[in-house]
Amino acid sequence: xxxxxxxxxxxxxxxxxxxxxxxxxxxxxxxxxxxxxxxxxxxxxxxxxxxxxxxxxxxxxxxxxxxxxxxxxxxxxxxxxxxxxxxxxxxxxxxxxxxxxxxxxxxxxxxxxxxxxxxxxxxxxxxxxxxxxxxxxxxxxxxxxxxxxxxxxxxxxxxxxxxxxxxxxxxxxxxxxxxxxxxxxxxxxxxxxxxxxxxxxxxxxxxxxxxxxxxxxxxxxxxxxxxxxxxxxxxxxxxxxxxxxxxxxxxxxxxxxxxxxxxxxxxxxxxxxxxxxxxxxxxxxxxxxxxxxxxxxxxxxxxxxxxxxxxxxxxxxxxxxxxxxxxxxxxx
Amino acid sequence: xxxxxxxxxxxxxxxxxxxxxxxxxxxxxxxxxxxxxxxxxxxxxxxxxxxxxxxxxxxxxxxxxxxxxxxxxxxxxxxxxxxxxxxxxxxxxxxxxxxxxxxxxxxxxxxxxxxxxxxxxxxxxxxxxxxxxxxxxxxxxxxxxxxxxxxxxxxxxxxxxxxxxxxxxxxxxxxxxxxxxxxxxxxxxxxxxxxxxxxxxxxxxxxxxxxxxxxxxxxxxxxxxxxxxxxxxxxxxxxxxxxxxxxxxxxxxxxxxxxxxxxxxxxxxxxxxxxxxxxxxxxxxxxxxxxxxxxxxxxxxxxxxxxxxxxxxxxxxxxxxxxx
Numbered sequence: 001x002x003x004x005x006x007x008x009x010x011x012x013x014x015x016x017x018x019x020x021x022x023x024x025x026x027x028x029x030x031x032x033x034x035x036x037x038x039x040x041x042x043x044x045x046x047x048x049x050x051x052x053x054x055x056x057x058x059x060x061x062x063x064x065x066x067x068x069x070x071x072x073x074x075x076x077x078x079x080x081x082x083x084x085x086x087x088x089x090x091x092x093x094x095x096x097x098x099x100x101x102x103x104x105x106x107x108x109x110x111x112x113x114x115x116x117x118x119x120x121x122x123x124x125x126x127x128x129x130x131x132x133x134x135x136x137x138x139x140x141x142x143x144x145x146x147x148x149x150x151x152x153x154x155x156x157x158x159x160x161x162x163x164x165x166x167x168x169x170x171x172x173x174x175x176x177x178x179x180x181x182x183x184x185x186x187x188x189x190x191x192x193x194x195x196x197x198x199x200x201x202x203x204x205x206x207x208x209x210x211x212x213x214x215x216x217x218x219x220x221x222x223x224x225x226x227x228x229x230x231x232x233x234x235x236x237x238x239x240x241x242x243x244x245x246x247x248x249x250x251x252x253x254x255x256x257x258x259x260x261x262x263x264x265x266x267x268x269x270x271x272x273x274x275x276x277x278x279x280x281x282x283x284x285x286x287x288x289x290x291x292x293x294x295x296x297x298x299x300x301x302x303x304x305x306x307x308x309x310x311x312x313x314x315x316x317x318x319x320x321x322x323x324x325x326x327x328x329x330x331x332x
Numbered sequence: 333x334x335x336x337x338x339x340x341x342x343x344x345x346x347x348x349x350x351x352x353x354x355x356x357x358x359x360x361x362x363x364x365x366x367x368x369x370x371x372x373x374x375x376x377x378x379x380x381x382x383x384x385x386x387x388x389x390x391x392x393x394x395x396x397x398x399x400x401x402x403x404x405x406x407x408x409x410x411x412x413x414x415x416x417x418x419x420x421x422x423x424x425x426x427x428x429x430x431x432x433x434x435x436x437x438x439x440x441x442x443x444x445x446x447x448x449x450x451x452x453x454x455x456x457x458x459x460x461x462x463x464x465x466x467x468x469x470x471x472x473x474x475x476x477x478x479x480x481x482x483x484x485x486x487x488x489x490x491x492x493x494x495x496x497x498x499x500x501x502x503x504x505x506x507x508x509x510x511x512x513x514x515x516x517x518x519x520x521x522x523x524x525x526x527x528x529x530x531x532x533x534x535x536x537x538x539x540x541x542x543x544x545x546x547x548x549x550x551x552x553x554x555x556x557x558x559x560x561x562x563x564x565x566x567x568x569x570x571x572x573x574x575x576x577x578x579x580x581x582x583x584x585x586x587x588x589x590x591x592x593x594x595x596x597x598x599x600x601x602x603x604x605x606x607x608x609x610x611x612x613x614x615x616x617x618x619x620x621x622x623x624x625x626x627x628x629x630x631x632x633x634x635x636x637x638x639x640x641x642x643x644x645x646x647x648x649x650x651x652x653x654x655x656x
Contacts, residue, residue: 057491058406060444070383074490076444086345105343116416116486118384123438123486127338135340180347184443188414189382212350212404227352227403271384
């Protein structure tokens with residue numbers, strides 16, 4: 001401004017530029033309105049609608065493709081045989097049924113994010129911390145919820161009576177082998193909330209899993225399977241847990257009083273919101289007798305903005321979400 | 333077996349894929365080729381499936397016929413490939429100066445892509461596919477327009493072409509012909525994704541495969557027959573040689589040529605047929621790209637119409653004015 005009289009031209013920023021330059025204030029401006037609407041057009045507690053396709057992969061025993069908005073995840077379940085004689089330290093007789101799957105390591109879930117699904121996870125590197133954490137969370141949730149029955153994974157053999165058996169004893173049934181399930185979760189497109197989508201993909205794939213009929217062939221001393229699709233059995237998953245993730249956006253900072261800070265709970269965050277919010281809550285609901293959905297797992301990380309009341313609201317929303325998912329999972 | 337400490341591993345005892353018993357009373361029919369020698373399988377191509385990437389494409393060759401009997405082991409092979417392109421973006425600070433666009437291609441099979449389960453770490457054959465793809469694409473991209481930048485082309489093969497016909501069992505005595513079709517699919521998908529990402533190219537590049545079958549089997553045709561787009565499960569043990577080309581139709585150039593096997597005197601015909609297959613694929617590729625561009629133009633027009641009107645729809649005013 002040489003002479004200071006001419007008004008400088010205004011710099012108009014498009015919405016996208018504003019969001020990229022100052023994501024925090026951009027989100028805050030959206031949330032501070034009397035009727036808060038998130039930049040993606042959803043209200044605070046609106047989840048994205050899931051779509052599920054099962055059985056599209058020909059080389060898997062069970063498979064599912066789950067889309068949650070712009071997040072797309074493919075999951076394939078592949079069953080392989082673990083011979084009981086190969087187990088290095090067989091669990092004793094006293095191991096409970098629930099522990100057996102975990103003791104033997106029969107479920108092997110792996111989440112792969114470096115498929116080019118987002119610029120933050122490029123291939124050529126070992127799996128990132130996020131991917132490792134996701135794999136482990138899915139494994140521990142599969143174990144704690146006791147989703148898979150060890151009986152479904154056993155391959156039994158009735159031994160013929162031999163001479164040294166006592167005549168009044170019935171024929172002995174032994175477990176010759178177990179099915180080990182490799183659960184491979186590939187993220188095709190990532191736009192926030194990978195855990196909910198990956199978990200939904202895992203349970204839908206497990207639901208569609210069909211294990212072939214298998215038997216021990218004493219002559220060849222190996223396990224043989226029937227190639228007929230009619231002679232298969234599925235896994236008994238009577239109770240399906242559903243995960244719901246929330247992100248918490250807070251204006252608090254170390255320089256301000258805590259009471260001045262405002263915070264909002266955003267259900268099912270997308271990629272943009274996940275980058276801005278540091279605090280997340282994941283609640284996993286499963287059925288109880290009342291049909292309300294009891295909480296089987298609750299995780300909260302980062303920040304301290306969310307209080308007791310807000311946590312209660314998250315749990316309530318997770319239970320509602322569980323009821324919505326029942327329709328989607330059982331319907332398709 | 334080396335355990336991977338960053339992933340969850342197989343149970344310590346080690347597992348084996350199931351072995352299927354032979355069916356006593358049914359004779360399995362091998363899938364046969366029902367299309368003409370110069371006919372390509374139908375394919376599906378779509379761009380823009382991954383919004384978080386600069387460009388993306390999905391390529392699929394659906395299975396030819398429905399499963400004959402209710403068998404667990406698939407009789408027909410299909411091909412499903414997703415491709416994402418990230419870039420062009422600046423090279424990291426510590427990288428050396430490059431006057432051209434640095435292109436890198438990764439090809440990875442999903443663990444469930446093939447009959448035998450694959451690992452998560454890229455093996456030599458996948459790295460080789462990546463190198464082939466990179467040479468095919470390097471001749472198309474105008475690298476001089478993007479100095480000091482890099483571009484990643486990432487392909488995930490969700491379902492790979494079979495190497496042979498399994499006869500209902502789990503084992504396939506593969507001769508590695510399936511990988512040729514996979515490479516051709518990768519080239520086409522990558523080309524569509526590059527266009528979707530808006531990276532300047534001299535032409536669309538498409539991949540085509542041709543093969544020599546029945547060499548020395550029929551008396552009258554010593555040299556065998558050349559066919560387009562072979563599905564290895566339909567020609568179990570009959571393929572003598574196969575050829576993949578990456579072809580630029582409007583410039584009539586070949587950026588990548590890979591011949592495997594002994595084609596004898598028919599090498600020239602084999603290459604010509606592969607080029608013909610690539611031209612057939614190009615029609616689909618051009619259509620997919622054209623559809624995507626038309627959709628984009630339509631969107632831009634809609635946007636222009638809405639920005640002209642009042643913008644109260646989403647609550648917040650969409651523009652911020654900064655004055656100096």
